[in-house]
Amino acid sequence: MRPYNTKQVRLSDARVYDIIVRPIVTEKSTLGAQFGQVTFEVAIDATKPEIKVAVEKLFERKVKAVNTVLTKGKVKRFRGRIGKRSNYKKAIVTFEDGQDIDVTQGV
Incomplete structure (x- = not known):
């Protein structure tokens, strides 16, 4: 896998909240939780490096x-x-090992 060049990505706090719209909680997306995956709906114009930085800022976990x-x-x-x-x-x-989050909590 090629790592994303996230050093060049600078996001304001408002843009971080614009990129991550909501978590997607379906039967298929919850199956990914056993592999350390979480599914989000994101902005159409968001790029992969921007999504990575936004998730790391919001949830303080390593992607x-x-x-x-x-x-x-x-x-x-x-x-x-x-x-x-x-x-x-x-x-x-996909989060690093031991870094996953639980989006179904509070549902």
Whole structure:
């Protein structure tokens, strides 16, 4: 794995909170917890080095890797009218050994 050059990434506190939108708690994402992974919804324009720095600042844990997925919005019908869900970006963050967090706490 190529390490990200996070030394060049400087984020303001406001940008950190803009990058990490919310944790994604689904059956599939909670299966990653046994491997030290947590899934977040992130801003569409966020890069992997920015996501790594934002998670390290917010949770004060060491991040090993960041994988991203751009999820396209589905076309849905509501009372006969066609609508489209928004596109969003997911980040699967892998923490160093012993550094994981519990996002399901308090649910």
